[in-house]
Structure formats: C-alpha cells, structure tokens
Amino acid sequence: MAARAKSKKRPARVVSHHERDVLDYCEDVQAGAIVAGKLVKAAVERFLRDLKNGPSRGPMFDYHAANRAIDFVQLLKHSTGEFRGRPFRLEPWQKFIFWNLFGWKWAATGLRRFRESFLSMGRGNGKSPLAAAILNCLLFLDGEARAELVIAAVERDQARIVFRETCGQVKSNPTLKKRCDFWKNSLVYRSPASTVVPLGKEAESKDGMNLHGFVADEVHAWKEEHKETWSKLETAMGKRRQPLSVVITTAGSDRSELWMRLHKASAQVATGIVTDDAHFSLIYEVDAEDIQDKKGRLRDDFDEACFIKANPNLGVSVKADHLRRFNVRGKTDPVVRSDFLRYHLNTRVRDAQKVISPELWSKSNGDLPDLAKKTCHGGLDLGWRDDLASFYLCFPLDDRRFAMKGWSWLPKHGTRDVSEAPWGGWIASGHVFATDGSTTDVEAIQAHIESIRTRYSLATISGDPNNARAPLQYLANNLGIKTFEFDQTCRNYNEPVREFLKALAEGRILHGGDPVLTWAADNVVLKKNSAGLVMPDKSRSDEKIDPIVAAIMAFAGCLYLEGEQKSEYRIRSL
Numbered sequence: 209m210a211a212r213a214k215s216k217k218r219p220a221r222v223v224s225h226h227e228r229d230v231l232d233y234c235e236d237v238q239a240g241a242i243v244a245g246k247l248v249k250a251a252v253e254r255f256l257r258d259l260k261n262g263p264s265r266g267p268m269f270d271y272h273a274a275n276r277a278i279d280f281v282q283l284l285k286h287s288t289g290e291f292r293g294r295p296f297r298l299e300p301w302q303k304f305i306f307w308n309l310f311g312w313k314w315a316a317t318g319l320r321r322f323r324e325s326f327l328s329m330g331r332g333n334g335k336s337p338l339a340a341a342i343l344n345c346l347l348f349l350d351g352e353a354r355a356e357l358v359i360a361a362v363e364r365d366q367a368r369i370v371f372r373e374t375c376g377q378v379k380s381n382p383t384l385k386k387r388c389d390f391w392k393n394s395l396v397y398r399s400p401a402s403t404v405v406p407l408g409k410e411a412e413s414k415d416g417m418n419l420h421g422f423v424a425d426e427v428h429a430w431k432e433e434h435k436e437t438w439s440k441l442e443t444a445m446g447k448r449r450q451p452l453s454v455v456i457t458t459a460g461s462d463r464s465e466l467w468m469r470l471h472k473a474s475a476q477v478a479t480g481i482v483t484d485d486a487h488f489s490l491i492y493e494v495d496a497e498d499i500q501d502k503k504g505r506l507r508d509d510f511d512e513a514c515f516i517k518a519n520p521n522l523g524v525s526v527k528a529d530h531l532r533r534f535n536v537r538g539k540t541d542p543v544v545r546s547d548f549l550r551y552h553l554n555t556r557v558r559d560a561q562k563v564i565s566p567e568l569w570s571k572s573n574g575d576l577p578d579l580a581k582k583t584c585h586g587g588l589d590l591g592w593r594d595d596l597a598s599f600y601l602c603f604p605l606d607d608r609r610f611a612m613k614g615w616s617w618l619p620k621h622g623t624r625d626v627s628e629a630p631w632g633g634w635i636a637s638g639h640v641f642a643t644d645g646s647t648t649d650v651e652a653i654q655a656h657i658e659s660i661r662t663r664y665s666l667a668t669i670s671g672d673p674n675n676a677r678a679p680l681q682y683l684a685n686n687l688g689i690k691t692f693e694f695d696q697t698c699r700n701y702n703e704p705v706r707e708f709l710k711a712l713a714e715g716r717i718l719h720g721g722d723p724v725l726t727w728a729a730d731n732v733v734l735k736k737n738s739a740g741l742v743m744p745d746k747s748r749s750d751e752k753i754d755p756i757v758a759a760i761m762a763f764a765g766c767l768y769l770e771g772e773q774k775s776e777y778r779i780r781s782l
Contacts, residue, residue, distance in 0.1 A: 287376025
C-alpha cells in the first residue's frame with residue numbers, strides 16, 4: 209500500500225500576545241467597550257480593512273517585524289517622571305501605533321509602507337516617550353547606514369525633551385548604551401555612524417541633511433517663520449529607502465496654520481476621503497457633539513465619559529482627578545475652559561475667542577449700592593488719541609464683591625460720528641462725554657477725576673505708561689493721587705483677567721448694566737503668550753475695549769493694593 213503523501217498545507221501562524229492585544233483593542237473600539245472618537249474609529253477600520261484588502265494593492269503585513277519592534281521597545285525603560293526606571297510596557301493603543309508603523313511593508317520591495325505619521329492626543333499621554341521609542345526603533349532596528357535622525361521643534365530646548373527621552377531609553381539598556389556616545393546635542397550610534405540630533409529653528413539652514421527620519425514636536429506651536437523648517441525636513445528624506453516622519457502634537461488654534469493643514473490632511477486619510485498608503489493617522493480628540501449643544505454653542509460643562517477620546521492613557525499617565533479639576537474650573541473661568549478644550553480634550557480653539565458672553569456678563573448685572581465716600585481704585589485708558597478714552601473705578605465691597613463705575617470721552621471731530629448710534633444715546637445719558645476738537649481732551653479727563661474725588665475716596669489710579677504717563681504724573685504731582693504704571697503685558701494682566709472672569713461667573717462684579725462697559729465687554733478677545741499668560745488683545749477685538757481695559761486695571765488695584773490677592777507686585781508707582 210502506497211504511503212500517504214504529506215500535506216503541503218502551511219502550519220497555522222502563531223498569534224503573538226502583541227497581535228492579540230492589538231486585535232482586542234480594535235475590537236473594543238469598534239464595539240464601544242473603549243470610548244473612542246470618530247477619527248480613532250476610522251483609523252481602526254482602515255487597519256482592519258487593509259488587513260483584508262491590502263495585499264491586492266501591494267501592502268502586506270510583516271508580523272515578525274511588528275513583533276520585533278514592540279519586543280525591542282519593551283526592552284527599554286522610562287527615564288522621567290513617576291515611571292522612571294520602569295520597563296516600557298506599551299499599552300494596547302501604543303502597540304497599535306508600532307504594529308502599524310513597523311508591520312506594514314510593500315510586498316514588492318519589503319520596505320516599510322508608511323513614510324509619514326501624524327499622532328495627536330491631549331497633554332500627559334506620553335507623546336515624548338512614544339516619539340523617542342520610535343526614533344530608537346529607526347536607529348537600532350532598520351540597519352540604515354549613517355542614519356540621520358532629527359528632532360525638530362520651535363526651539364531647541366523644546367526638542368531636547370524628546371532627545372533626553374531618547375538618550376534615557378538607550379542608557380537604560382546596557383547593551384545599547386555601550387555602543388553609543390552621548391553628547392549635549394547628539395546621540396551617536398558608533399558602528400553605523402548614525403546620529404540623533406535636536407534642532408530648533410536653525411533646522412531651516414540645514415541644506416545638507418539626508419534624513420532617515422524626523423520627529424516634529426508640538427507642531428501646533430509652529431508659526432509662519434517655521435514653514436521653511438518644515439520644508440527642509442520634508443525634502444531631506446528623498447534619498448533614503450524607507451524614511452519615516454513622525455508628527456506629535458496637541459491641538460492648535462485658528463492661527464496654527466501648519467497644524468491645521470497637517471491635521472486636515474491626516475483626518476482625510478483616516479476617513480478615506482483621500483487615499484494615501486504612505487500616511488499613518490491616529491488622532492485622539494473629542495467629537496464636536498461632546499462639547500457643543502445642538503445649536504453649535506459651546507457647553508458650560510463636558511461629560512467625563514468623553515475624556516478618554518482625547519486621552520488614551522487615561523488612568524495611566526493621565527489622572528482622571530486632574531482632568532476633573534480642570535473641567536470644574538472651566539465652568540467659571542473661560543480661559544481655563546479654552547485651555548482645557550485645547551490641551552486636554554485636544555480640540556481646536558479660536559485664538560481670538562470672545563471670553564465674556566452675554567450670559568456671563570448678565571450674572572453680574574446687579575444694581576450699584578450707594579458708593580459715596582467709599583474707597584476705590586481707578587484705571588485710566590486713553591487709547592487712540594482721536595477715539596475713545598475711559599476712566600473706571602472699582603470699589604471693593606463685602607462678600608468679595610466689587611462695584612464698577614466709569615466714564616468715557618470721545619472727541620467731537622475724531623474718528624467717530626458722535627451723532628450716530630450708539631454714541632448719541634450714550635452721550636445723552638452721561639456715560640460718554642463729547643469733547644471739543646479732534647483729539648482726546650486730557651485736561652477734561654483730569655478735571656473730571658479731580659471732581660469725583662469729592663464724591664469717592666479715590667486711593668490709586670493705574671494707567672498704561674505708553675499713552676497715559678503724562679496725565680498720571682499730573683494727577684500725582686498736582687492732585688496728590690497715588691498713581692501706578694500698568695505695563696500692557698500678559699504678565700501684568702494674566703492674574704487680574706482670570707480673577708475678573710472668575711468673579712463675573714460668580715456674580716461678584718456689579719456693573720449696574722453700564723451700556724458702554726457692556727458693549728466693550730462683548731468685544732473682548734484675549735491673546736496668550738508662549739507661557740500661557742493672557743491679556744486683552746486690542747488688535748484682534750472687533751471693536752473698542754478701552755472701557756473694560758480701564759475697569760480691569762482698576763480691578764487689579766483692588767487685588768494688589770487691598771490685599772484681596774497675595775501676588776507679586778507688578779505695577780510701578782510714579
């Protein structure tokens with residue numbers, strides 16, 4: 209009897225625990241067991257669809273390469289924070305990233321499929337260690353001769369954050385450490401002469417780069433002057449066989465032009481609007497319906513169930529109580545709410561967003577008490593010399609309340625027609641004084657301030673030294689009023705603005721429905737510096753904000769000079 213022929217059927221492929229973690233993650237996202245935003249769901253669906261249909265187009269999945277990348281990363285250790293010294297154990301969502309970036313190949317060449325990646329999530333989710341681990345995979349696993357790897361950011365100090373993580377991971381593994389040299393601004397892998405270098409804006413002058421890969425850190429902060437840097441990075445990878453760019457970022461504002469372009473392109477790839485087999489997209493952000501009502505208005509509060517959409521590491525590196533505190537504070541502080549939306553819920557915000565809504569302003573629309581002889585502090589904003597000028601008083605009351613009372617001046621022949629609405633009505637009601645001439649009548653303002661001293665106990669006056677130094681000196685020298693220069697900087701305004709908004713939300717600012725102040729409050733938008741400090745932005749406000757600026761300077765006098773706030777003294781006496 210003839211022997212039975214051996215079966216030529218290949219043995220079943222062994223599913224690794226990494227693959228199981230990735231597939232379970234995909235299944236949980238699709239089933240809703242893991243709460244995920246639309247763009248994460250789209251990325252998962254794209255991956256599963258490509259597993260099924262990809263080979264017919266050319267992409268194929270290399271399970272060995274994917275497992276190797278994850279195994280390598282988990283040989284490394286964290287180098288900073290609470291996880292310092294612990295093994296880098298990838299969470300399922302992180303494995304999903306490495307599984308895609310290093311598993312997908314082109315069947316025809318065996319080279320890596322993805323050449324670009326866009327990874328976006330809220331702060332605190334470990335973007336820097338993640339980017340460092342990707343760089344180390346490129347450095348040690350690709351076998352690329354003289355590989356040049358760059359970390360680019362707005363400033364080199366920012367790029368050094370990822371650079372230090374990269375070096376720290378290498379140093380945590382004795383075998384890798386002894387093969388490398390570590391310098392202030394370079395990591396050198398000796399045997400193939402490969403390097404990792406942090407760069408700031410000086411990257412735009414690097415014409416000779418031949419990059420195997422780069423990390424672009426926090427591109428939401430990249431501005432117009434960084435376009436050349438981005439162009440140099442993109443075009444420096446043309447000579448490599450399988451280069452990889454990695455963008456890591458949180459959300460930007462409507463002034464983050466590069467971020468908006470990259471985010472839009474990446475979202476279109478994830479959702480299938482645009483087909484790009486070389487681009488990998490994973491964007492963790494809340495959906496519009498999570499933060500807006502049916503009319504498209506921003507909610508006052510956000511459901512905690514949506515936090516994980518922007519924070520895949522929630523419960524690991526991102527603490528729920530931290531997000532919860534920001535959510536609570538955002539109910540009464542529009543600035544905090546804007547920061548929470550952008551940096552923790554990872555959604556775009558308007559850079560010139562109005563912060564005092566009619567609803568917020570109305571919370572403080574109480575009648576003014578009798579203010580005769582009460583102590584108060586003044587704020588003087590002369591603004592443009594042919595337009596509105598304002599002087600406001602802030603009275604500290606009981607129960608941490610404050611009363612605002614003020615006046616504005618307008619030259620009859622300046623830039624505004626004083627007969628038109630609303631100016632004519634405000635002039636008739638005494639809220640605005642029309643003065644002779646085409647420029648601000650400083651003497652009339654000084655005379656008015658002198659007259660109100662008989663009605664109120666005027667303790668101090670603060671003003672912008674750029675346009676009110678002479679009037680302040682006059683008031684100090686001739687009337688004996690204590691005056692202060694209030695420099696128009698974010699550092700000076702940040703605390704008073706935030707406290708003013710908080711007091712408004714709690715109904716502690718009594719403005720009596722002052723129509724001029726109400727109009728100016730509705731015009732206010734804030735600008736923010738690189739340190740996150742804010743101030744009113746006259747250049748981007750729709751209309752004049754001088755009255756509310758004067759009111760905030762007066763309010764600052766109450767905070768700093770009445771002991772309401774224990775703060776660094778930032779307004780200089782004349």
